[in-house]
Structures are given as structure tokens and as C-alpha cells.
Amino acid sequence: MSDVPENYFGEEIAAEYDKTAEHDPMFAPEAINPVVDFLAELAGDGRALELGIGTGRIAMPLAERGVAVHGIDLSEEMVARLRAKPGSEEIGVTIGDFATTKVDGTFTLAYLVYNTIQNLTTQDAQVACFQNVAAHLEPGGCFVIEVGLPALQRLPFGETIRPFALGETRLGFDTYDVANQGLVSHHYTRTADGTFKYSWGPFRYVWPSELDLMARIAGMAPRERWSGWKGEPFTSESTKLVAVWEKTGV
Numbered sequence: 529m530s531d532v533p534e535n536y537f538g539e540e541i542a543a544e545y546d547k548t549a550e551h552d553p554m555f556a557p558e559a560i561n562p563v564v565d566f567l568a569e570l571a572g573d574g575r576a577l578e579l580g581i582g583t584g585r586i587a588m589p590l591a592e593r594g595v596a597v598h599g600i601d602l603s604e605e606m607v608a609r610l611r612a613k614p615g616s617e618e619i620g621v622t623i624g625d626f627a628t629t630k631v632d633g634t635f636t637l638a639y640l641v642y643n644t645i646q647n648l649t650t651q652d653a654q655v656a657c658f659q660n661v662a663a664h665l666e667p668g669g670c671f672v673i674e675v676g677l678p679a680l681q682r683l684p685f686g687e688t689i690r691p692f693a694l695g696e697t698r699l700g701f702d703t704y705d706v707a708n709q710g711l712v713s714h715h716y717t718r719t720a721d722g723t724f725k726y727s728w729g730p731f732r733y734v735w736p737s738e739l740d741l742m743a744r745i746a747g748m749a750p751r752e753r754w755s756g757w758k759g760e761p762f763t764s765e766s767t768k769l770v771a772v773w774e775k776t777g778v
């Protein structure tokens with residue numbers, strides 16, 4: 529567990545990470561505002577810790593709401609984009625692996641959005657992440673995860689490939705390694721000269737029940753489970769999880 533994970537968000541990815549709403553709905557105010565509403569309410573008057581803060585897609589508007597935000601991220605390149613934004617000096621950032629990196633002080637809220645728990649590609653690392661979060665939370669503090677659920681019900685028996693984007697400018701495929709809960713996302717993006725640029729990233733997909741157990745191991749109890757940031761019910765058809773755990777005990 530002492531190995532530093534590889535940085536898959538280097539210069540090339542970081543330079544193009546922030547997008548307009550029309551290019552990526554995750555950057556639209558309609559997507560971001562409900563996240564910020566949800567997190568600001570849980571943070572209350574306390575501090576918030578974002579694991580994988582990146583370019584501040586969520587941290588910046590949350591800080592603008594008056595929440596004191598601190599972030600952890602592996603990628604100097606992503607954090608440089610955050611630092612280029614006016615107002616980001618209010619946000620503290622520690623460079624390191626969010627599964628193990630410690631920061632000063634305690635928090636009423638920790639959060640890990642946009643599927644980023646899956647960037648930890650072993651169960652050990654994901655459990656360590658929950659334990660690291662618990663070590664930073666005040667009693668009663670909350671940990672929030674937003675993560676897409678694996679599309680295994682759509683994967684025919686014995687097949688390993690699922691397309692997730694198919695268009696003139698973008699193609700995307702996930703390849704599943706079911707025995708190991710492994711997933712690799714392959715992205716083909718058309719460039720200005722008409723050629724396609726390839727990028728990929730490895731993930732470990734997770735289940736709500738497994739995350740609940742990781743939380744319990746770390747001293748947190750399930751508190752809420754939704755399929756979206758506006759309190760959409762979590763059902764058997766849900767493709768996404770927004771879960772909240774609360775630190776129990778002292």
C-alpha cells in the first residue's frame with residue numbers, strides 16, 4: 529500500500545479537462561448546482577475535504593458558497609488548472625494519494641465524486657481510502673461518493689466490451705475483467721486534423737454493498753443512498769450511486 533499510484537491525469541488530459549457545458553453535461557450548471565447544494569448542506573459550518581479535487585469543478589463553486597474546502601490530488605497538472613482560476617487561493621491543496629495522504633485539521637464532510645473511487649484499482653486501496661477519510665472526519669461527519677455502477681446486466685455472458693459513446697467526434701468503450709472487478713475505459717477523440725487521439729484509464733468498479741462494508745470497516749455507517757444529487761430514489765435500474773456514510777463513535 530505504500531506504492532504511489534500512477535498519475536493518469538498528466539498534462540495532456542489536464543489541458544483539456546475543463547469543458548463547456550455543451551461539450552460535456554458534467555460541466556453544466558444544471559449538473560454542478562445540485563452537487564454543490566447537496567454538499568454545502570452536509571458541510572454545514574464545517575470544513576470539506578475533496579479527494580481528487582482536480583481542476584476544482586466542484587470545489588470552486590462549493591468554496592464560493594462559503595464552505596472552507598481543502599483538496600487532495602495526485603496530479604500537479606490538474607491542480608495547476610485549479611490554481612489558474614481566480615479565487616482558488618481560498619482552497620488548500622495537498623499533492624498526494626488520497627488513499628493515504630494526511631492533511632491538517634478535521635472535517636465535517638469528505639467527498640469523492642465523478643467515479644473517482646474507481647481510480648483506486650485494488651480493494652486494499654479503496655478500503656484504505658475509507659479509513660483515511662474516517663481519520664479526517666469529526667464524529668458525525670459525512671463521506672459522500674458519486675459513482676457509476678458497472679453495466680454488467682448489459683454485458684452478454686462471456687463478453688467483455690461495452691460501448692459507452694458512439695459519435696462522429698468521440699468513441700468510447702469499457703472493457704470488463706469480471707473476475708477481478710477490473711474495467712478499462714478506452715477513449716477515441718477526434719482532433720482538429722480529423723485523426724483520432726486515444727487515451728485510456730484503468731478502474732476497479734464497485735458495488736453499493738461493498739462500499740457499505742468498506743465504510744463499516746472504517747467506522748462509518750450508511751446514512752443515505754440515492755441515484756442522483758436531487759434525491760432520486762435508488763432502485764434496481766439505477767445506473768449511478770450517490771451514497772452518504774456517517775462517522776460513528778468517537
Ligand SMILES: C[S@@+](CC[C@H](N)C(=O)[O-])C[C@H]1O[C@@H](n2cnc3c(N)ncnc32)[C@H](O)[C@@H]1O
Pocket residue numbers: 533536537579580581582583584585586600601602603606624625626627641642644647648
Ligand atoms: C475524474 S477527475 C475528477 C476531478 C474533480 N473531482 C471533478 O469532479 O471534476 C479524477 C481526479 O482524481 C485524481 N486522482 C485519481 N486517483 C488519485 C489518487 N489515488 N490520489 C489522489 N488523486 C487521485 C486525478 O488526478 C484527477 O484530478
